[in-house]
Amino acid sequence: MAHHLPSGATDDIAGPGRWTPLRIAVIFICFVLNAIDGMDIVIMSYIAPELKSAWNLSPEALGTVFSASLAGMALGGLFIAPLADRFGRRPLIIALLSVITVTMLISSRATSVTELVILRALIGVSVGAFLASVTTMAADFAPPGRQAFVVAMAISGYAFGAVVTGLTVAHFLPVWGWNGALTMAGLVSLVTLPLVILILPESIDYLSRVQPKNALARLNAIRARLGEAPMAVLPPRVTAQKVSVGTIFAQGRTLPTLALWLAIIMGFMTFYFLVSWITQLSVQSGLAVENAIYAGALFNLGGFTGTLVLGTFALRFGLQGITFTAMVAGAVVVAAFGHLSVSLAVTLFLAYCAGFTTNGGFNCFYALAAELYPTEIRSTGIGWAMGIGRLGAVIGPLLGGVLIGQGLSIPNLMMIYAIPLVIAGLAALLVRARQPAPAE
Structure with a gap:
């Protein structure tokens, strides 16, 4: 899938920059989250023949199922993603990943096209909403001068997830069925969720630009983990026009x-x-x-x-x-x-x-x-x-x-x-x- 380097990433806040464990961990998490996006969006195309046969679906009904998540991505990107600027990127990512996990597991037990379309739309909304935050996170924690490379590496997780999902489903679909394939996708998200909660800090860009409560202390805690000197004061707040x-x-x-x-x-x-x-x-x-x-x-x-x-x-x-x-x-x-x-x-x-x-x-x-x-x-x-x-x-x-x-x-x-x-x-x-x- 396609993304772009966010304009909010700043080199001066990222500091001198080295490949510290925190940088590597955050970028890896961003890669994994993009891989989950690729898995969740593309998996329907892989299980389509099995689903079509099991439910005796018409091509028109199958097309509606396919488009539901894509329409949801548009809505999520336009109306939910901006909430990251108000509440922070970390909480939005965690909340949306939780929604994706639950919704994917529920969709594995769907009994009608209507149920599946609604659930796929919710998954699409969540994926579309947190794509920008995940990309910004990757840019935030990249060493200065490496932003473009790191963002490209994180974005490549989408295709990686789509490919690995295809290879896995091709091998196990006869055993799992379409229900089992969706269940396994939900379990992958479920396993990833605690890792995100434990490892992913708040966005550097968000803390310095929006300056929520205790922003300086939180920013300095991150800088310490990056091996950088603490900041005495926050930079001037940027008022977005x-x-x-x-x-x-x-x-x-x-x-x-x-x-x-x-x-x-x-x-x-x-x-x-x-x-x-x-x-x-x-x-x-x-x-x-x-x-x-x-x-x-x-x-x-x-x-x-x-x-x-x-x-x-x-x-x-x-x-x-x-x-x-x-x-x-x-x-x-x-x-x-x-x-x-x-x-x-x-x-x-x-x-x-x-x-x-x-x-x-x-x-x-x-x-x-x-x-x-x-x-x-x-x-x-x-x-x-x-x-x-x-x-x-x-x-x-x-x-x-x-x-x-x-x-x-x-x-x-x-x-x-x-x-x-x-x-x-x-x-x-x-x-x-x-x-x-x-x-x-």
Whole structure:
């Protein structure tokens, strides 16, 4: 899944910085929390064939189940995540992880589509809400100058969790069934919860910027564990200025902003269609369930490596060109995935390539947005872009269920979902900040 470096992380508070046990522990916890996110969101695609068979679900109903957590992620990111600025990142992370744990365990005993949709929506709300706090935590405790590396490492936990979940479910699904798979996912969260409570301190950024009760003592306690000198006084409190949404369109950014929104909607539409349906479609293409789950796992592995490789290429060759190339290449791979009925090895390879191009290319949109918006409005610009873009994440799996239910063939279905990737690539070429006029 895709995230961005929070603007609140500060080097001066983090101090001289060494790889202390506390830094390593916090970053590891952030990696694990992102892995749990990947597990919780993607697990439904892995158990979909078993669930569809057990409940005799229509494609439309299955699409609704897929989209419930994605819609919840949008709501959680927009309305729950800001509570971290008021109550702190640590308590919000602990509360939301508790909700995820309980909800996942309850969902393993769901008896109807309605129950499962509601529970999946609650899981999505929780995951969407604490993503930003987890990412900020990783940046907070990174050694100065290593923020980007540490955040990327923490974010990679999402794909790692998705891949490991796929490999595990492929092996144990015949024994566990879909109920057991969801139970095990809930137990993983349950085991992680006490580790988070014991290890995770409050965010350095939150303590220094918001300055809640006993902030100086709490901040100095953390600095002591980092091997840094105590602070005599807190830094001046930063009063956040509310940024108007209209500012993201100012100074010639109207066309680039609209292009960014269109690109993210289109990219999300196809990406989350693939995330949700690739296992079920592989079964319909003739693969055994365990091999189809491996296809889903390789899709997520492709996203992990694609993010790293394409991010590196973008530094050398430019974001617009790399994003366009990745999206168009993804369209070709998606179309080929639908038209080629070949060996298992080729199918798995195409699944990997689909993840590499669609997920890896999509993550470039975060960097495009960061380039487009100046620092003072960057959070607002990226937040709105991703919030609007979630429309595509919800529509993609739902529309897929409707089209499959109407009897559309897999080759034609994949051709349809290749089109949004081309649109996303073309739109990416328009996401470019206007250069300010040179000073006289």
